[in-house]
Amino acid sequence: MTTSTHHRTFLTGRRKALAVLASLAAGTAVLPGAAFAQAYPTKPVTIVVPFSAGGTTDILARLVGQYLSTELGQPVVVENKAGAGGNIGGQYAAKAAADGYTLFMGTVGTQAINASLYKKMPFDPIKDFAPLTRVANVPNLLVANPQQPFKTVPEMIAYAKANPGKINFGSPGNGASPHLSGELFNSMAKVELTHIPYKGSAPAVTDLLGNQIAIMFDNMPSVIPHVRSGKLRAIAITTAKRSPELPDVPTIAEAGVPGYEAMSWFGLLAPAATPKPVLDKLSGALAKVLANPEVKKKIADQGGEPVNETPAQFAAFIKSESAKWGKVVKSSGASLD
Structure with a gap:
């Protein structure tokens, strides 16, 4: 074999090897997301609660977490990070690794009111989170x-x-x-x-x-x-419908202020960059949890109204609530540092 022939054979072999490596690299770029989602979860999942233990946000997170653990086959733990009207916990969850192992129990305050109320926000309630589902209205x-x-x-x-x-x-x-x-x-x-x-x-x-x-x-x-x-x-x-807990008490809207509706609400979100297959797995599991008659009854016993919706429905709801409460905050003149 001449030197030039040997050189051509070497280059052809090298190109083939590089082509194989390139195809492998392309494959691994696609595979981990799907493979990761298939394996997920392989360790405990944390729900960050932006208020202290014992309040409504904490009670709902622990209730949902207990049943979500069964659906996911892994422990679900609650971590309380209170302060600044929920902003400390919100910032912590927004900046957490977007791998499906940190979820956030957001509220009307953290997701719809605080952005208008606080002069400086440590996170963006819309851009920094991927909504999963509303859990309850109170x-x-x-x-x-x-x-x-x-x-x-x-x-x-x-x-x-x-x-x-x-x-x-x-x-x-x-x-x-x-x-x-x-x-x-x-x-x-x-x-x-x-x-x-x-x-x-x-x-x-x-x-x-x-x-x-x-x-x-x-x-x-x-x-x-x-x-x-x-x-x-x-x-x-204050809600649009009467409460089964107090059926004789009218809504403010039907009692003389048409269109009035206000409520506290609570929902689960994940950091924005969480892979879609993981989000899909989580929202599917949560849909089963929130359809469970035991869970619905326990939420109702707290004076809450159970909610079970798609991520798209929850996202649209958050945007409409942000616009509504932004106007209320502005007209009230309320402002916090």
Whole structure:
């Protein structure tokens, strides 16, 4: 074999080897995503809760996590990262590895209110997350101290218009869903209720029971025991439909403010870059969990309304809620650093 022939044979062999390597590389570029999703999950999955243990967000995350663990065949653990209205937990989950092992229990606050309320956000609620499904809606209840001179929404509006600024309403804090439920009522009913923020729901309810404040919009689980005992008067519910827990209490919309709807809601999301096959596996598992009659009953027992929707439906819902609450925050003048 001449030197030139040997050189040509070497080059041909080298090209073939490179072609094989290139095809292998192309194959491995495609395979890991599918293979990873097929194997997923191979270790525990964490749900980040942006509030402290014991609250509604935490209760729902632990409930869903328990049943999701059965569907996925791996433990699901809850990690509480509270602070800054949910922004600390939101930032942590948004920046986590996008591999399906870190999920986030988002709320109306973290996903729809905070971006308008806080001057600086450590994450983008829309761009940094891939929505999986809403888990539950929790109504807010408009309650009054029984000594107040009104029993219905029209009576309260008439009293508020005759006495501007005299009705004060408490909330668990600036920017919380109950606060903005009151601001939305102000703008839609064209009244001037005076907001009194508290550090949490419990001290606000205590002052309401003592008639230090007149009314309150609050998550139903916090006030329903006092309504049932007769210590507080339920005037109306903030959701579009009546609650099975209090079927005789009208919605604010049907009681005199057409189109009014406000609620707390909770849903699961993953970091935005999570591979689609993994997201599909998660949303499929969650659909089974949320269709489970036991899970639905346990959510209802908390005063919540179970929700089971597709990622696309949840994404569209978040965008509509962001626009709605952005307007409410702007008109209320609320702002936090």
